[in-house]
Amino acid sequence: MADFKPRYTPGEVKEEEIVRIPDMKGNVKEVMEVEGMIVPVQAIKSGHIPDMRENVKKIRDMKCRDDDIFLCAYMRSGTHWVWEITNMLTTGKLEYLTRPKETAMMEFNYPEDFDKIPSRRTLNTHLPLRLLPKEVKEKKLKVIFVQRNPKDVVVSSYYFLQKSKMMPFQGTFEEFLMVFSTLGVMVNWFDYTLEAEEALKDKEIDMHLIYYEELKKNPVPAIKSLSEFLGTDCDDEYIAKVAEMCSFKGMKKANEDVKDIGDFKFEKALMQGHYRKGEIGDWKNMMTVAQSEQFDEVFSDRMKNSSFKFAFSK
Known part of the structure; x- marks a missing residue:
């Protein structure tokens, strides 16, 4: 990343703050703990994104506008997709934004x-919901929570992070599956998801749940429901056009032709690789039977008291 000028002052990391995690090949990953998250030391030191240690405090005390929307999802769960849909609903314009989602991403x-x-701003994040601004609860701001079945999430994340300079993963899929099932990427998927479910149940946050698979199979009713939650005045004809424009094919083309990545060129390869397949059940092309069964055991144990229902195939 030496070819790109840092956007922020690089963070200083003390030796005692570093946790070194060996992989199966003897390589060592340097990470640090920040508010219960596992953050790569490189992300702190690079200066390309804000120092997470400082930023989580600033985010918590952030002054929000009364009409702000917060889009929350675990990585590779459809954040780009729903962000573009939401902007079309709130602006009333059938246009892709030229600025990328990362310009409205809280970690970046x-x-x-x-x-x-x-x-009306739509800010997005992969941070746990507990780290949202305090005013989200105080002002009852709108929160959209996007869910995707974790088997497709892990496969999509694996391919995605192979291209990343900020959070690179260069091991095998077997190694990544083990990491995903235990530590997770920044935060464990199970911890993240169960925390969100508790927030839904206690109703302290005005939250709307979207399943990736439902949005994929039946986009018009899913988008209509989101429009009603946001209070946007969009008729059925407009919503159908939004669904068409925000198809996987349309989104991929817009990502290639419309988006100006500007200050985020340090992750150019990553940002250009946002749209790989977008299919439901692609995990079947990657996971072995043994890996699938092993993950099912972890899933059954961790999610045994959850009411979330995931579609793992078409």
């Missing part, structure tokens, strides 16, 4: 960087 910016975004 300090809160003051969002001041230039016109209302």
